Amino acid sequence: MSLKRPAKEQPENFEFSPSSLAAANNMISKYPKGKEQSAVMALLYIAQKQNNNWIPLAAMKYIAKFLNMPYIKVYEVATFYSMYNLSPVGKYFVQVCTTTPCMIRGANKLVEACKEKISKNEAELSNNKMCSWMEVECLGACVTAPMMQINDDYYEDLDKEKTLKILDKILNDEKPKPGSYRGRINNEPENNRKTLMDIKNA
Ligand code: FES
Numbered sequence: 001m002s003l004k005r006p007a008k009e010q011p012e013n014f015e016f017s018p019s020s021l022a023a024a025n026n027m028i029s030k031y032p033k034g035k036e037q038s039a040v041m042a043l044l045y046i047a048q049k050q051n052n053n054w055i056p057l058a059a060m061k062y063i064a065k066f067l068n069m070p071y072i073k074v075y076e077v078a079t080f081y082s083m084y085n086l087s088p089v090g091k092y093f094v095q096v097c098t099t100t101p102c103m104i105r106g107a108n109k110l111v112e113a114c115k116e117k118i119s120k121n122e123a124e125l126s127n128n129k130m131c132s133w134m135e136v137e138c139l140g141a142c143v144t145a146p147m148m149q150i151n152d153d154y155y156e157d158l159d160k161e162k163t164l165k166i167l168d169k170i171l172n173d174e175k176p177k178p179g180s181y182r183g184r185i186n187n188e189p190e191n192n193r194k195t196l197m198d199i200k201n202a
Contacts, residue, residue, distance in 0.1 A: 004079065006057055007087040014058035016066075020050045024066070037069045040077055044084055053093045053151065054085040082136075087123075092131035092170040094118065095149040101142035109160035110146055111135065117167040131170050143187045144180055153178035 016024055027042040040063065047059040060078055064071040078084045085093065096114060098107045114133040118126045122134040141147045144156030148163070155166055157180045169176040184190060 004082075004086060007054070011056050011058055014047070014051070014056055014062045016046070016062070017050055020046050028067075037067045037073075040067060040069070040074055041081070043067065044074070044078055048084060052091055053089045054087055088125065088129075089123075090125055090129055090131040091173065092150050094131060094133035094167070094170070095136040095139065096133060097137070097139045097141070097145070097147055097149075098135045099138040099142075101138070102146040105145040106159060107146040110148055110158055110163045113160050113163035113167060117164060117171065126171060128171065130173060131167075144184065150176070150178075156180045157182035157184060 023046050024039070024043050027039045027046070028036050031038045043063045043066065044055055044060075047063060048055045051059060055078055057075075060074045061071050064074045067074075078086065094114060096107060096110045098111065114122075118124075118131055118133050123132060125132050136149075139147065139149055139154070141154055141156055144154075146158050147154055147156040148158065149155070150166075150170065155163075155176065155178055158166075159181075162181045166176045182190070
């Protein structure tokens with residue numbers, strides 16, 4: 001399975017659900033008249049969310065008609081950006097950051113956990129088709145490294161044991177609690193530190 005190549009098996013039809021339709025119209029209303037096509041990225045993302053985290057070709061055609069623009073232009077956008085999946089990734093899409101700050105804090109252990117629990121290779125569905133995983137570049141949460149993203153949520157301050165527990169939950173179709181797994185609130189420093197003054201060579 002490649003996430004960047006359209007899946008071999010494609011649904012014939014796609015249309016926005018009532019809530020997606022409302023979200024799409026709301027997004028379009030933010031652009032000046034005549035510039036509605038600028039909402040194409042947002043609409044692709046709405047389609048992806050509606051369709052279990054991936055965008056079928058029928059959705060690209062639907063959005064092209066919706067925005068009155070050529071299908072090939074929608075296809076170009078969908079195939080260019082890494083945030084769009086063009087093949088099924090499961091209900092829970094796990095992205096493990098393996099850029100340097102996460103790597104030196106043990107991201108390889110998170111990858112090991114994914115290999116053990118989900119699938120040996122990245123971009124491959126779990127046996128129950130509930131989830132898949134892949135390595136990604138920095139997700140901008142280096143201060144709570146190592147971390148991973150599942151759908152829209154961040155799971156931070158992880159180690160292998162905690163990651164295994166999180167993966168067990170999604171494999172059972174339960175949503176794990178997002179945030180820090182060392183009890184930090186947002187990006188606050190550990191041990192109640194307020195300044196760097198009491199740290200030698202800070
Ligand atoms: S390096 Fe992992 S979030 Fe930045």
